[in-house]
Amino acid sequence: xxxxxxARMPCCVLDHARQVSCQGVHGEAVMRSAVLALLxxxxxxxxxxxxxxxxxxxxxxxxxxxxxxxxxxxxxxxxGDGPFPAIVCVHGGGWKGGSYKDMAQxxxxxxxxxxxxxxxxxxxxxxxxxxxGGLKARWPAQIEDCKCAVRWLRANAAKYKxxxxxxxxxxxSAGGHLVLLLGLTRSDDGLEGTGDxxxxxxxxxxxxxxxxxxxxxxxxxxxxxxxxxxxLLLDMFDGPLDKKAKEYKRASPITYVRKDKDNPPxxxxxxxxxxxxxxxxxxxxxxxxxxxxxxxxxVTMQGxxxxxxxxxxxxxxxxxxxxxxxxLARAPNSP
Numbered sequence: 217x218x219x220x221x222x223a224r225m226p227c228c229v230l231d232h233a234r235q236v237s238c239q240g241v242h243g244e245a246v247m248r249s250a251v252l253a254l255l256x257x258x259x260x261x262x263x264x265x266x267x268x269x270x271x272x273x274x275x276x277x278x279x280x281x282x283x284x285x286x287x288x289x290x291x292x293x294x295x296g297d298g299p300f301p302a303i304v305c306v307h308g309g310g311w312k313g314g315s316y317k318d319m320a321q322x323x324x325x326x327x328x329x330x331x332x333x334x335x336x337x338x339x340x341x342x343x344x345x346x347x348x349g350g351l352k353a354r355w356p357a358q359i360e361d362c363k364c365a366v367r368w369l370r371a372n373a374a375k376y377k378x379x380x381x382x383x384x385x386x387x388x389s390a391g392g393h394l395v396l397l398l399g400l401t402r403s404d405d406g407l408e409g410t411g412d413x414x415x416x417x418x419x420x421x422x423x424x425x426x427x428x429x430x431x432x433x434x435x436x437x438x439x440x441x442x443x444x445x446x447x448l449l450l451d452m453f454d455g456p457l458d459k460k461a462k463e464y465k466r467a468s469p470i471t472y473v474r475k476d477k478d479n480p481p482x483x484x485x486x487x488x489x490x491x492x493x494x495x496x497x498x499x500x501x502x503x504x505x506x507x508x509x510x511x512x513x514x515v516t517m518q519g520x521x522x523x524x525x526x527x528x529x530x531x532x533x534x535x536x537x538x539x540x541x542x543x544l545a546r547a548p549n550s551p
Contacts, residue, residue: 269294270327279364279411281339284351286361286411288368289316290334290376291327298377301384301544302332304366304398304424308389310448311358312341329537331544332378336365338394341452355452355467358390359397360409363422366398371417382544384426386536389493389522392432396469396501399427399480405472426481426543428536431493431522434501436464442492470501479510483539485532487520 271294279286293300303326307314319335326333338361339353348354370380387395401407403422412418436449439457453460453467465471473479482505486498498514505512515535517524524532 270324272324272327277413278336278368279361279413279417281351281353281357281361281411282349284339286339286364287316287337288334288365289320289323290332291323292332292376293327293330296330296377298332299373299379299382300330300332300377301382301540302334302369302376302378302380303540303544304362304369304383304385304395305333305335306338306362306385306387306391306394306398307335308387308391309340310445311355311390311452312448314340314390326537326540329541331540332376334365334369336362338362338365341448344447344450344454354454355463356407357409358452359394359401359407359467361411362394362398363408364411364417366422366424367412367417367420370420371414380420381425383424384428384540384544385424386428386430386540387432388430389432392429393434393469394432395424395427396429396432396434396482397467397472398422398424399482400469400472400474402472402478406466424480426483426540428483428539429485429498430532431486431490431498432469433493434468434497435470436468437461438497440494442494444492470504473501473504473508473510475508477509479505479508479512481511481539481543482513483536484512484514485517486514487517487522487524489519490521492522 270291272289272291274289275287276290277285278288305319305322305326307316307318309315316335316337323333323335339351339357341354341358342348342352366383366385369376369378369383372378373380385395385398387393397407408422433445437457441449449464450456453463457464484498484502486493486495488495495516502512502514515532517528517532520528
């Protein structure tokens with residue numbers, strides 16, 4: 217994204233969670249409002265002419281969650297033979313709200329930058345104590361669906377002109393949590409799921425080569441959560457930490473930081489006054505990753521909460537695109 221267009225981004229209030237009364241509002245709705253505002257501003261930094269050079273395909277069935285079809289939207293450059301690097305985009309919303317449609321403008325903006333970009337639907341969590349079913353499912357359905365989408369992308373790489381050795385992922389809030397898991401988990405961690413449509417897809421890797429995380433939770437075992445977030449965790453695991461400790465740990469990206477060199481490059485953005493997902497969630501995983509020699513950068517948004525605006529937002533977008541171009545421009549080791 218060019219600097220001169222990014223600099224003209226409007227100064228809009230993103231930190232709804234701190235500036236709107238939360239009384240009577242579910243946590244996932246508040247989290248989604250802040251993140252959605254961030255996403256809707258992303259295309260402002262792209263020239264309209266570039267967006268015209270993008271083609272999209274919507275509601276592609278990529279897998280199954282239980283008996284339900286799972287869908288994604290895809291955007292890609294309208295010109296060029298490829299193969300192009302790809303970016304998997306994962307929406308936020310507290311694991312029980314939000315929609316892959318929220319990121320329609322995001323994937324178009326990324327396609328205008330030369331990527332094949334897709335926004336993934338994943339199953340959301342039901343209320344605690346209520347039965348799962350349809351597109352409502354408990355952990356680990358959310359990461360299983362995201363992994364299924366990555367395998368689908370690799371299985372369909374030729375059709376969409378994708379270089380399947382160059383796939384990144386970006387997510388916001390709950391989506392940040394899920395893309396960290398995409399980057400850090402392996403096929404033997406028991407999170408792959410069984411939703412693939414074809415045997416060919418099932419054989420593909422679900423790993424991604426780099427990750428951008430905007431203020432995603434990294435350690436769910438801390439028990440130090442805002443009153444908006446704690447009910448979301450209770451819903452996802454159908455119980456509190458003291459009764460579901462194993463699953464809370466299994467769902468924490470920090471659990472999968474390795475002592476070898478197989479960790480992907482990771483870029484993290486987090487505001488120091490974020491009271492929904494606290495800033496120390498990012499400093500903890502940064503410290504863990506640096507401790508094993510991983511390539512990790514934490515961009516600290518001083519004084520900002522669960523989202524930000526204006527020039528800070530423009531800079532975040534510029535750095536995100538530059539990060540993907542840097543790490544996906546050259547073919548890394550095969551997945």
